[in-house]
Amino acid sequence: MRYVKIYKEKVFDFLERLKNYGKLYAPVKISEKFYDRREIKDVKQIAFDYNRTITPAKRFFIPPCEEMFEIDIENAEYKEKIDEVEPFVLFGLHACEIVALRILDGVYLDEKYPDIYYERRRKAGIIVGLSCLPDEHCFCNLWRTDFVDIGFDLFLHELPDGFLVRVGSPRGHKIVDENLDLFAEIKQEDINAFKAFEEKRQKMFKYTGSFDNIRYILELTMQDEIWEEEAKKCLGCGNCTLTCPTCRCYDVQDIPDIDGKRGKRIRFWDSCQFKSHGMVAGGHNFRPTKKDRFLNRYVCKTAYFYPLGTSYCVGCGNCTYFCPANIDYLGNLIKIRGAEEVKNA
Amino acid sequence: MHNIYSLYKCRVLRAYELTDDVKLFLFRFEDPEVAEKWTFKPGQFVQLSIPSIGEVPISICSSPMRRGFFELCIKKVGRVTSKIFDLKPGDLVGVRGPYGNGFPVEEFEGHDLLLIAAGIGMAPLRSVFMYALDNRWKFGNITVINSARYGKKLLFKKELEAMKDVAEAEGIRIIQTVTRDPDWPGRVGRAQEHIKYANTDPKKAYVCVCGPPQIYHDVFNKLIEHGYNPRKIYVTLERRMKCGVGKCGHCIAGTSTFLKYICIDGPVFGYYDIISTPGLI
Numbered sequence: 185m186r187y188v189k190i191y192k193e194k195v196f197d198f199l200e201r202l203k204n205y206g207k208l209y210a211p212v213k214i215s216e217k218f219y220d221r222r223e224i225k226d227v228k229q230i231a232f233d234y235n236r237t238i239t240p241a242k243r244f245f246i247p248p249c250e251e252m253f254e255i256d257i258e259n260a261e262y263k264e265k266i267d268e269v270e271p272f273v274l275f276g277l278h279a280c281e282i283v284a285l286r287i288l289d290g291v292y293l294d295e296k297y298p299d300i301y302y303e304r305r306r307k308a309g310i311i312v313g314l315s316c317l318p319d320e321h322c323f324c325n326l327w328r329t330d331f332v333d334i335g336f337d338l339f340l341h342e343l344p345d346g347f348l349v350r351v352g353s354p355r356g357h358k359i360v361d362e363n364l365d366l367f368a369e370i371k372q373e374d375i376n377a378f379k380a381f382e383e384k385r386q387k388m389f390k391y392t393g394s395f396d397n398i399r400y401i402l403e404l405t406m407q408d409e410i411w412e413e414e415a416k417k418c419l420g421c422g423n424c425t426l427t428c429p430t431c432r433c434y435d436v437q438d439i440p441d442i443d444g445k446r447g448k449r450i451r452f453w454d455s456c457q458f459k460s461h462g463m464v465a466g467g468h469n470f471r472p473t474k475k476d477r478f479l480n481r482y483v484c485k486t487a488y489f490y491p492l493g494t495s496y497c498v499g500c501g502n503c504t505y506f507c508p509a510n511i512d513y514l515g516n517l518i519k520i521r522g523a524e525e526v527k528n529a
Numbered sequence: 530m531h532n533i534y535s536l537y538k539c540r541v542l543r544a545y546e547l548t549d550d551v552k553l554f555l556f557r558f559e560d561p562e563v564a565e566k567w568t569f570k571p572g573q574f575v576q577l578s579i580p581s582i583g584e585v586p587i588s589i590c591s592s593p594m595r596r597g598f599f600e601l602c603i604k605k606v607g608r609v610t611s612k613i614f615d616l617k618p619g620d621l622v623g624v625r626g627p628y629g630n631g632f633p634v635e636e637f638e639g640h641d642l643l644l645i646a647a648g649i650g651m652a653p654l655r656s657v658f659m660y661a662l663d664n665r666w667k668f669g670n671i672t673v674i675n676s677a678r679y680g681k682k683l684l685f686k687k688e689l690e691a692m693k694d695v696a697e698a699e700g701i702r703i704i705q706t707v708t709r710d711p712d713w714p715g716r717v718g719r720a721q722e723h724i725k726y727a728n729t730d731p732k733k734a735y736v737c738v739c740g741p742p743q744i745y746h747d748v749f750n751k752l753i754e755h756g757y758n759p760r761k762i763y764v765t766l767e768r769r770m771k772c773g774v775g776k777c778g779h780c781i782a783g784t785s786t787f788l789k790y791i792c793i794d795g796p797v798f799g800y801y802d803i804i805s806t807p808g809l810i
Contacts, residue, residue, distance in 0.1 A: 252534060257580040260621035262536045296793075297533045297774035399785035406784070406807070433778030436771045440581035447581035451771075454779070461779060464769045465585070466606040468742070470782065470808070483808075484781060487788035 185333075186351040188360055188367040189374055190340075195347065198366050199227040199275065205310055205359065206271030209244070211237050221274070230275065232342075235319050236502050240429035241274060241281045242288060245305045246453075252301065253449040255438065262449065266300065269308040276314040280322075280498040282336050283329040284429035285311070287498070290491035291432060310355060313339035315381065318388050321501030323514050325386065326395040329498045343377045391518065398517055399486045399495070405520045406479060414516055415478035417509045422455030424481060424503035424513070430496050433461070456480050482516070533774055536578055536623030537563050541616050542598070548682050550605045551649065552614055553590070556624065557598055564597035570631030571656035572737075572765050572797045576773045577601065578623035579616075583609040586770040586792070589627065590652040592659035602652035602684065628773040629796045632657055632737060632763060641669040641729035643757075645720050645748060647676045647740030651684040653765050654739050665699070669734075672702040672727035676720035676740075680713035702728045720744070721751035731756035738764045742810040749800060762800040766791055766810065782809050 190198055202208050208224045211234040219234040221241065253262040277285075285306075292302040313336040324330040332339070337356035340347040348370060351357055360367055405411075425431040435454040440447035454461060457478070462471035471477045485497035504513045543555040558564035569575075569589055578584040585607075591600035605614040616622070634657065642661055644654045654673070661668045677683045689703045696703055704723050706716040716723060720740070727734075736757055738748050745764060753759060768780035768791045780791035783806045789795060803809050 255580050260538055260580045260623055262623055264532045264535060292776060299776060300532045403784045403786050438581045438583050464767055465610060483785045486785040
């Protein structure tokens with residue numbers, strides 16, 4: 185892998201130049217508690233020390249609502265609506281979100297049925313990763329998704345006097361080559377600083393060990409009382425799936441125009457926490473109770489995603505952080521795993 | 530790149546009432562090129578769209594041996610199916626597919642075949658049955674058990690009744706039974722109670738089951754009691770797929786060690802998949 189360094193004083197220049205490659209989106213503090221990824225006019229607004237944004241990066245690739253087809257009702261014709269996507273740059277994605285995008289790639293761009301709507305956005309999106317320090321909700325280390333080796337164009341690792349940049353794609357090389365005046369070669373002290381940062385980061389995680397066996401434990405404890413009790417707290421609002429970087433359920437609807445001659449087919453985000461999600465024709469529901477739906481998310485998130493060799497959950501902690509009922513997703517998994525491991529100091 | 534959600538235009542050729550709330554539709558592809566190439570396996574389904582009303586997944590119930598045409602059995606239960614129900618010959622619809630794994634019919638070849646249907650479950654199994662009839666020499670004895678609550682609700686009642694005598698001579702047994710109809714002149718009782726009348730050899734028969742989720746466990750128990758091989762029992766499941774291609778997540782079922790998309794990993798599952806995975810049925 186190619187490594188270069190960028191000094192602190194050149195970082196804003198670099199961000200400014202990123203705008204040449206497309207619209208720049210980066211995390212911005214939007215209120216006392218929350219950050220969100222917004223289009224950047226002034227690069228000084230960008231928050232480097234954020235932990236999570238209120239909407240995950242998936243929204244740039246699977247919009248909350250999108251038009252798929254224009255319908256000519258009389259002739260039963262569905263004309264695909266595929267617009268060109270302007271290139272854009274996503275700055276500041278953490279490792280977990282980059283893994284999440286790769287999981288979405290596995291789902292949306294599988295060999296047999298690649299999704300063209302997702303693909304054209306994915307091709308247009310330049311990904312610039314950013315290293316992070318975990319807070320008490322982060323547990324990517326348990327899923328082994330705390331470090332990424334592919335899935336980004338550039339990845340910035342914090343150093344005391346700048347960033348160590350990993351170049352992860354041909355597009356990343358191109359960006360570096362075209363802006364060589366901003367980058368420097370790495371020195372031994374940078375390598376030491378990088379190692380020190382990684383070590384410090386590992387020590388900050390709340391729990392150590394791994395969740396490799398959690399899916400079996402979950403399967404064996406599905407009848408336990410804890411799920412009954414936790415489900416009672418749940419409001420069924422679907423916030424957890426909305427903020428989850430890998431939740432991708434969608435619903436499809438045909439909407440006729442007022443003249444009844446034309447219409448459009450749209451798809452929009454759905455959530456397994458809604459009662460309608462498991463309903464089939466005739467009124468039978470495969471997940472009739474709140475407990476069924478509550479547990480379904482745990483089951484789905486901990487399940488093994490074969491193409492990537494990881495679970496669908498990446499350990500970002502969004503679902504816990506944004507839950508209005510204070511349901512602790514990580515806490516529940518730790519509870520069923522039993523024997524709480526020694527906390528990191 | 531091809532858009533996987535694009536639809537083929539199809540025309541309704543015939544709408545035929547099977548019961549008061551189920552109709553059989555015959556469709557033809559408008560594009561001759563598609564008509565020539567399009568093929569499917571028994572047990573697969575299509576996504577049928579009524580422009581600006583919506584899209585529903587429906588099992589194909591005709592034989593794949595007849596190219597360019599396919600039949601769908603529609604029960605009037607919801608918003609979209611009610612609209613489909615009103616379609617007249619000549620009307621246009623959008624279709625994409627076929628999706629799903631289908632029944633492993635190649636594996637069935639050379640063996641006896643027992644088909645057990647309850648209610649609308651006859652629709653996907655009719656495809657298997659028609660396929661077996663079209664390839665009669667490849668199969669041993671065949672039994673179809675078609676059941677419903679009332680005689681007037683039996684799907685394909687007339688069709689199956691009409692072929693009964695010829696069929697019996699050909700090693701094909703047709704059993705039609707109802708559970709709650711005192712006026713029905715024929716057999717009564719649940720489908721599983723008639724397994725003993727089948728002409729199939731339990732040791733070498735493949736079994737396909739389709740019906741409402743509640744019946745499966747009883748049927749399985751009866752089949753195993755009669756000596757049928759659990760490894761050779763297949764069922765086809767139902768979900769409300771929005772995409773049919775493993776994206777929308779509506780048909781995800783199973784547990785964390787066995788999470789399946791019914792639309793691409795199914796809808797046909799084997800007996801052991803079903804019993805080791807709560808939530809599948």
